[in-house]
Amino acid sequence: MNDTIAAIATPLTPSAIGILRLSGPGSVEAVDTVFTPFQGGPMSTRPDRALVYGALHDRESAVIDHCLCTVSRAPNSYTGEDTAELQCHGSPAALALGLEALFHAGARQAKPGEFTRRAFLNGKLDLTRTEAVADLIHAETPAAVRQAAGQLGGALADVVDGIYDDLTNLCAHFHAVLDYPDEDIEPFEIEELSAALGDAAGALDRLAATYRRGRLLNEGVPCAIVGRPNAGKSTLFNALLGYERAIVTDIPGTTRDTVEERVNFGGVLLRLIDTAGLRDADDEVERLGVERSRAAVERAELILVVVDSVEAENPTEAGGRELLDILHLVMEAGKPWIWIDSKCDLSGVLGSSVGMVGKGRGTNPAASVAISAVTGKGMDKLEEAVAALFPQDTDIQAGAMLTNARQAEAANRARSAVERGAEALKAGLSPDAVVADVEEAMSALGELTGRTVSEDVTARIFERFCVGK
Numbered sequence: 192m193n194d195t196i197a198a199i200a201t202p203l204t205p206s207a208i209g210i211l212r213l214s215g216p217g218s219v220e221a222v223d224t225v226f227t228p229f230q231g232g233p234m235s236t237r238p239d240r241a242l243v244y245g246a247l248h249d250r251e252s253a254v255i256d257h258c259l260c261t262v263s264r265a266p267n268s269y270t271g272e273d274t275a276e277l278q279c280h281g282s283p284a285a286l287a288l289g290l291e292a293l294f295h296a297g298a299r300q301a302k303p304g305e306f307t308r309r310a311f312l313n314g315k316l317d318l319t320r321t322e323a324v325a326d327l328i329h330a331e332t333p334a335a336v337r338q339a340a341g342q343l344g345g346a347l348a349d350v351v352d353g354i355y356d357d358l359t360n361l362c363a364h365f366h367a368v369l370d371y372p373d374e375d376i377e378p379f380e381i382e383e384l385s386a387a388l389g390d391a392a393g394a395l396d397r398l399a400a401t402y403r404r405g406r407l408l409n410e411g412v413p414c415a416i417v418g419r420p421n422a423g424k425s426t427l428f429n430a431l432l433g434y435e436r437a438i439v440t441d442i443p444g445t446t447r448d449t450v451e452e453r454v455n456f457g458g459v460l461l462r463l464i465d466t467a468g469l470r471d472a473d474d475e476v477e478r479l480g481v482e483r484s485r486a487a488v489e490r491a492e493l494i495l496v497v498v499d500s501v502e503a504e505n506p507t508e509a510g511g512r513e514l515l516d517i518l519h520l521v522m523e524a525g526k527p528w529i530w531i532d533s534k535c536d537l538s539g540v541l542g543s544s545v546g547m548v549g550k551g552r553g554t555n556p557a558a559s560v561a562i563s564a565v566t567g568k569g570m571d572k573l574e575e576a577v578a579a580l581f582p583q584d585t586d587i588q589a590g591a592m593l594t595n596a597r598q599a600e601a602a603n604r605a606r607s608a609v610e611r612g613a614e615a616l617k618a619g620l621s622p623d624a625v626v627a628d629v630e631e632a633m634s635a636l637g638e639l640t641g642r643t644v645s646e647d648v649t650a651r652i653f654e655r656f657c658v659g660k
């Protein structure tokens with residue numbers, strides 16, 4: 192970690208501002224080589240965090256920009272090392288020249304996430320906070336931003352550390368009793384111990400339960416649009432995206448393959464999946480498409496069932512049968528679903544036709560709305576229905592949710608270990624056995640925050656970062 196890294200920290204596209212960033216012991220010296228303040232002495236004579244105006248030059252000393260420079264010295268910086276930043280005009284070509292000049296002055300190209308990795312290794316951020324940095328950069332909805340910002344502020348680390356501290360106390364008392372039998376230390380009452388383990392298990396349960404919501408918030412809700420051929424699925428898909436992504440024709444069987452796109456709808460990040468119309472297809476390509484539609488329903492967390500309201504006015508027997516098959520499939524998936532009467536500009540339906548197939552058969556839809564994807568009528572009702580299914584105001588504090596598989600796995604492992612400890616205690620096993628379980632739970636929680644974590648796990652975490660962060 193003793194070398195100096197540099198990177199362009201902003202996107203490489205012409206923009207108002209572009210930032211060159213440095214971290215490592217040679218940072219200040221490197222900016223002194225490439226940057227000359229218009230007034231006063233070099234950056235090495237300037238205090239931390241002062242913004243200094245001057246000229247940036249390339250390795251041949253030709254001026255390439257007028258920019259601002261600031262330095263923050265160890266340990267009071269993002270990475271905990273000496274750092275410097277050059278705030279230039281956002282010209283990709285000028286930034287590239289500036290970066291090259293910094294390399295010439297002794298820095299090397301930073302790897303993705305290397306600044307934040309150094310911050311973690313120097314104890315500036317625990318692992319939940321470093322993950323929050325990546326989450327914040329990738330957040331696509333206001334709710335995801337608030338969650339990531341809360342986590343960056345330590346909300347998740349506080350919950351985990353709270354449980355960790357309780358378990359530490361428990362272990363410490365145990366060891367005191369076991370290791371110093373002659374001292375006059377009050378032995379643990381079994382009930383007291385069992386209550387403490389119960390509290391920890393309850394807290395870990397609540398923590399583990401936040402994962403579903405946290406995951407959907409960060410990754411988006413997989414949302415399958417299904418229905419019979421020609422029902423208007425692709426038209427709805429395009430209307431939700433706001434552009435003509437999927438092909439729409441009046442020929443049944445237009446969509447052959449599933450198409451997936453992300454969109455923020457009603458504050459909910461949806462991973463919309465347009466599917467091939469579900470029917471008994473003779474054609475091999477369509478049949479494969481229908482299989483994919485079924486698979487999409489199985490992995491969806493929200494299903495939009497599109498029913499052609501024009502057709503529903505003159506239902507055919509075959510059409511009714513196909514619709515029932517679709518409803519069976521949807522109910523088997525056991526996920527929330529919304530009944531959508533499409534093309535209401537043509538049929539004039541105002542309410543919904545749910546009655547037609549018998550409401551109450553299996554699971555009811557969470558909502559039913561009549562829409563016209565062409566005129567936009569009813570789309571606001573659909574938005575409300577989706578927002579109501581994934582409410583943003585929950586009693587979980589912003590940032591105190593588990594949002595990725597790594598965190599959830601560690602929390603579950605901690606929970607199982609605590610439960611095992613509680614069982615062992617009930618079964619009358621020796622305190623040593625209980626302590627071993629509690630220590631295992633602590634080690635799992637330590638992985639969550641990064642107190643105890645292996646090198647390859649951290650490497651995987653930082654792979655998600657961009658260069659310059």
Ligand SMILES: Nc1nc2c(ncn2[C@@H]2O[C@H](COP(=O)(O)OP(=O)(O)OP(=O)(O)O)[C@@H](O)[C@H]2O)c(=O)[nH]1
Nearest residue numbers: 420421422423424425426441444445446468534564
């Ligand atoms: N007037 C009107 N026409 C619509 C509406 N939605 C869809 N259509 C028409 O219905 C036809 C079928 O629409 P698609 O969106 O391709 O239907 P689909 O469900 O994707 O069909 P497949 O891909 O074949 O399964 C097209 O001619 C659309 O223009 C609507 O809200 N109003």
Ligand SMILES: [Mg+2]
Nearest residue numbers: 424425445446
């Ligand atoms: Mg289609």
